[in-house]
Amino acid sequence: MQNLKRGAFAALIGLAVATPLNAADNKVLNIFNWSDYVAPNTIADFEKATGIKVNYDVFDSNEILEAKLLAGRSNYDIVVPTASFLERQAKAGIFRPLDKSKLENYKNLDAELLARIAQNDPKNTFAIPYMWGTIGIGYNKDKIKERLGVDTITSWDVLFKPEMSAKLKDCGIAVLDSPSEAIGTALGYLGIDPNSEKPEDLAKGTDLMKQLRPNVKYFHSSQYINDLATGAICAVVGYNGDILQARTRAEEAKNGVSIGFSVPQEGGLMWFDVMAIPKDAPHAENAHIFLNYILKPEVTAAISDKVHYANASTAATPLVSPEVRNDPGTYPSAAVRSKLFTMKAHSAKFDRLLTRAWTEMKTGK
Amino acid sequence: MTANAHLEQPARAAPGTPRNGSPQQFGRQAVTAVPMLWLLVFFALPFVFVMKISLAEADIAVPPYTALLTWVDNKILSIHIDLSKYLFLFEDSLYLAAYLGSLKIAAVSTIFCLFIAFPIALFIARQKPETRIFWLALVMLPFWTSMLLRVYAWIGILQSNGIINSVLLELGLIHEPLALLQTDFAVYLGIIYSYLPFMVLPLYATLEKLDETLIEASADLGARPTTSFLTVTLPLALPGVVAGCVMVFVPAVGEFVIPALMGGPDTLMIGRVLWDEFFSNRDWPMASAVAIVMLIVLVVPVMLLRSRGRHSLGHG
Amino acid sequence: MTSLASNRSAAGPADAPFVRIEGVTKRFGDFVAVNNISLDIHRSELFCLLGGSGSGKSTLLRMLAGFEHPTEGRILIDGQDMTGVPPYERPVNMMFQSYALFPHMTVADNVGYGLRRAGVARREVKRRVAEMLNLVKMGDFAHRKPDQLSGGQRQRVALARSLVRQPKLLLLDEPLGALDKKLREETQFELMKIQTQLGTTFIVVTHDQDEAMTLASRMGVMNEGQLVQVGEPRNLYEFPSSRFVAQFIGAVNMFEGVLVDDEPDHVRIRSEEAGCTFFVNHGISSAPGQTVHVAVRPEKIRLSREIPPGADNVVKGVVDEIAYLGNLSVFQVRLGTGKLIRVTLPNLDRHEGTTFEPSDTVHCSWGPSSGVVLAS
Missing domain, CATH: 3.40.190.10 (Periplasmic binding protein-like II)
Incomplete structure (x- = not known):
């Protein structure tokens, strides 16, 4: 309801002023992520570094996220579906292609994992891997x-x-x-x-x-x-x-x-949980800033340390605490990894x- | 009970009937307008929306179904209605089985609730007015915590290393933990427990109003307590029985959480089927059709109950 | 017992008591509702229990019905000890003050309820219900629900319902209380007629002295849980045993005085209140100097302008107010001492106004047997 109102309000403003939407209030970012899926300081550090205010909501199933996205006008800037769900959602035209020129830390990502994700997201157009x-x-x-x-x-x-x-x-x-x-x-x-x-x-x-x-x-x-x-x-x-x-x-x-x-x-x-930007995201610019921030090795590593999930960043992995990094439950051996399918x-x-x-x-x- | 009894109106009713256009009548219309508006906003409109979706086709789009009305060349309005979802409900026996499964679980739970709640309500209604509030509070108290928490509490009690099994093992009454959870028994227990207050409260409301001298009169006329209960208390509590049954039966049919958490893999209820249609199949029109039919399945027995209740009450 | 036409015939007060209440006390916590009452009621009597609210009369009735149990003492009905006998096994029926008709049943079903409980065959139930409804003139209303009846009609149905089982004893709790005055008077006579016709023993609880006087063959006055006096209505009115009874039944002028002369055939009582000495031609066994009361009913006092010759009791006063009631007029007379007394005179002539006007000086006189001396 609130989203709907906000959407309608934004639309009105858009009509009246005819300026790009994100120019109106560009210091905000709306994130919809799984519960317990960041380090305690991840969001606070981002807000401090950029001055962007983050509205952080959580969900606990792909189905809930999907229902929100399919209903339209979710008003979120960043969402975190599992890759196979993203694949279908992308077909419905839900996401905005990433502007990789704004993601200088994209190079940190593991090429092998990117190739796997490309089965769901051809050419890695819409999403960056978050955790897997x-x-x-x-x-x-x-x-x-x-x-x-x-x-x-x-x-x-x-x-x-x-x-x-x-x-x-x-x-x-x-x-x-x-x-x-x-x-x-x-x-x-x-x-x-x-x-x-x-x-x-x-x-x-x-x-x-x-x-x-x-x-x-x-x-x-x-x-x-x-x-x-x-x-x-x-x-x-x-x-x-x-x-x-x-x-x-x-x-x-x-x-x-x-x-x-x-x-x-x-x-x-x-499985891969990936971060993507909805097409109607009101703050796509800030979303890119956030994705680039998440791709920083020290930020990614801190999250893995906290949530005990493997990340997809070759640069971050050495920074992950040995306790997590050497747990075969989190980081499977190369032999096991070769037998995983998506x-x-x-x-x-x-x-x-x-x-x-x-x-x-x-x-x- | 005969028809002509209803034709003869009491003479006193005449002066009470409002005249057209009087302020009272306006007042009455205003008073009935509020619930009507409520029904419109919270029942009729959502119903129409869901109905609309059920007549569309699933699509990979936002929203994930086709439009019913489209403009062809900006001139011709084309209407596209798809009834196949409803037909499919009859093609696959799953839906019938799920509806019947839900109705059965809801009906059995309702009957148990009634049998458990009646003595409770009667007991409370016969307390002194000052102490009734205490007993009512005891009935209501669990409602102040989340339903999910209460279901989890039951899981803690019923699971193989839970309280019941631990005590029974300790006493040497059993040697292997009993499988209490993930059974139909657990589903019934969860539903009966969760909905019991919905049965107690309407029953209490009617029993509290029941004139105690009527019970005395029946005893005086030779009725033993059981007969007195069956011929006086029960018939007069019928409105409460009907209200309580509706309030337990209707939500129990659509119950999703309790069978999901406490039921076994083969517990088949319509709420689960609806969930699967919506989330697993992403078929919003099919899910809507399931919901519409569920509503119809629910409304019909409720109407029957209502009319029965009204009939046996005479003028109520 | 099968015929409704059975009458009181042989039954009479001479028989052994039909209802025997033996030293019955009922306490609710500290409150004593009924205090050590003993009472015999005979077959076919119409006995009225008269008392104000809280006097314990309803509690006594409920103990007879079996809804309450005596704390002490016991109740026998027809020689059978009722201790521990539940209401549904007593040979007693009750007509409730609120009528307690079952709202979900028709008139016929209400009346037939007790018969069905007794296992009477369906056809027989129908016959007896019809018979009983005819008796109370409700035959045309058999298929109505109680909420489609007027107060008087409900009262008749309640009566029919309580009589249809042919109880040995019928208890009636304020049976006419909910009716308006005119209907009440009509119904009183009907109730008596039915009682005579059926010969059933009736115990009626009422707070209305007129009702009790009209209905009762015998009555008992209750006050604060105690049975103050029992007797025929006339006896209670003319020979009250206490100030309470004298004042509760009918209007009375009460004079406080001191016994100055107590002989077997008369007493003299000096009353400061009245400013005179009363002469009453019956003796009481009290010591001279004791404070007693003299009760004189208003209709037993004569008014005259002159002192009537040879009158035993005369007081002088001034007419204060006159109330015209149609059949009689009520005079309020202020005595020299300031005390107000009440005198009623029948209006014998239609044309004449009252003989006396307010402010007239009058003499109030009564005979030696008109007053009652009350020691308590």
Whole structure:
């Protein structure tokens, strides 16, 4: 409502004065980012250095961000979608191409990762990578040892072989409630292109999930953080950052729960959160200033230190504290990294098939 | 109960009827205009918007659906209406299953709420007026915290290493933790717990007004307490029963959070299907069609309940 | 017992008491609502409990119905101890002050309610309901809801409902209280007629002395939880046992005085208040010098301009005010001592005004048997 009013007001002014919008109040920047996704001083330092006042809002799911962007007139200058979401949103014409001449720190970015992101954002037109991570298996070390006799999980067999997942049923298996990521992971395990939209490939992925299904306690995309930390579940297909957060919580609680994370040898999904500027951003100029600021190695490194996610800056990585930099959960080894695959946006038609197959797998209906 | 009973109006009603154009009538119109306006702004207009979206086609655009009205060559107004979403609701059995699943969960929860809330409301209504507020506050108190927090509290109680399982294990009554969470039982528990006050309050409101001498009169005429309850208390509390059932049933059908957090993977409710249409499929028109049909599914039984309630109340 | 036409026939006060209240006390916390009442009521009596609000009369009635339980003492109905017997098992029905008609039921369903609870067959219920509604002249209203009836009609339905089970004892709590005066008077006689016709024992609670006087075959006056006096209406009026009863029932002139002469056949009482000595031709057993009261009803006093020859009790005063009430006139006379007394005279002639005018000097006189000496 407020955005709407502000938009209408800006439009009126625009008509009356016929001057570029960003000239009117150019000392403001509206950012919409994931919650807990910057260092404590990131925004304050930026405001101090530039004199630009930042309005900082947070969200906690790509869907919420997407709904806002698709509804239009979001009034944000910087948004942080995951790359596969950005791909589809870009097709709807939501974003403004970056003016890379204004981003002198762009050179700090890892070329290999930029090339991967280019699968979602051709020629890296709209977005810069912010943080990235993986989807793997988070597990309760003691309970896995007890039931499977291993110290670390190295293969997806643990979940995708029914006789093995059955052994974990009693201590609780959780899976991300995200059809594209979960089925993509299953297809990767089967050696099938995770981005395939062939119905027969979808059927194979779904069948594999159906074998796991009887041993799954629940499908949810965030509940597992707490449950893994408290020992209510013992294995989860989840995001590396969330699982590391569960590990921290368990350590802080001193509850004797010891948590491990691995991306198994068959490979896993890799995701990128990227920063982009909406087409109707009222302060696009300031948005560029902010992106350039974020790309400074010391700024990026400070964020990685705080949020325990890998960044995409070759210049920043050496500045990241060794504790984070050497954690294979955050920075996978080169061997694992070579087996990571990225998700593409699906066609609307395939999305529907995928969602339907997922629902059918879960509920039997 | 017979029809002619309704035809005979009490003689006293005549002087009360307002004359056309009198100030009272203007006042009454003004008074009814406020809720009408409320309904228009918060129900009718959103309904029309959602209806409009449900008749469009999904599109990769902002907003992500096609326009119903377009100008061709700036001259001809072209109307494009797509009913396929509604047809699809019947093609795929998922929707029917989800609607039925939601209705079942809501209906069972409503019945349980009614059976739990009635004694509570009756108990409170029979307290001294000064102490009623205390008991009402106890019923209302949980509402002052976030619903999400309360659901998480239940998760803490029900989970495999939660309070219930810990106590039962400690007592040696069970040897393996019971699977209480991620079950239909947990969904029912969560919904019944969350919506119980919505049942207690309307019941209390009618029971509080119930004339105690009517109960005495029935006892005097030979009715044992149970009979007295069934023949006097219950029929007279019917408006509260209807209001409470509507207030529990309607939101329970659309419930999303509780089944998502406490339900198992196979808990299928229409709220989840709607979420999937909107966020996973990004098909706003389909999501809108699901919502419109859900509304119709809800409005019809509510209307039935209302008319039943009014009928058995006579002139109410 | 199946016929409504059964009458009081053999039943009479001579029988063993039908309702026996034995030393009943009811306390609510510290408050004593009913204080050690013992009372016998006979079969087919129409007994009125008269008292002001808070006198305990309704509490006593509710104990008879079984809604309250005596703190001490017990109640027997027809020889059966009612202690621990719930309302729905007592051979008693009650007509509530508010009528307590079930608003969600028709008149017929209201009246038939008690019969259905007793398991009476549907057809029989219908017959008896119709019969009872005819008795109270509500036969045409069987299908109405209570909110479609006038106050008087509701009262009849309530009566019918409480009678249809043919209770041994009917309790009526201010049965006519909600009706206007004219309707009340009509209904009083109807109630008596029905009572005579059915022979049911009625206990009526009322605060209205006229109602009690009209209805009752016997009545009891209650004050502050105690039963002050029991007797036939006439006895209570003419021979009140206390100042409270004398003042509560009807109007009375009350003179304070000192007993100067107490013989078996008469007493003399010197009253400073009245400025004279009263002569009353009945004795009381009190010591001379004791302070007593003499109660004289206004209609028992004569007015005259001259001192009537041979009068036993005469006081002189000035007419202060006159109220014309149609059937009689009420005179307020100021005595020499300043005390105001009340005298009523029937208006015997239509044309004549009152014989006396305000400011007239008059003599008020009454006979030796007109006054009552009250020691308490």
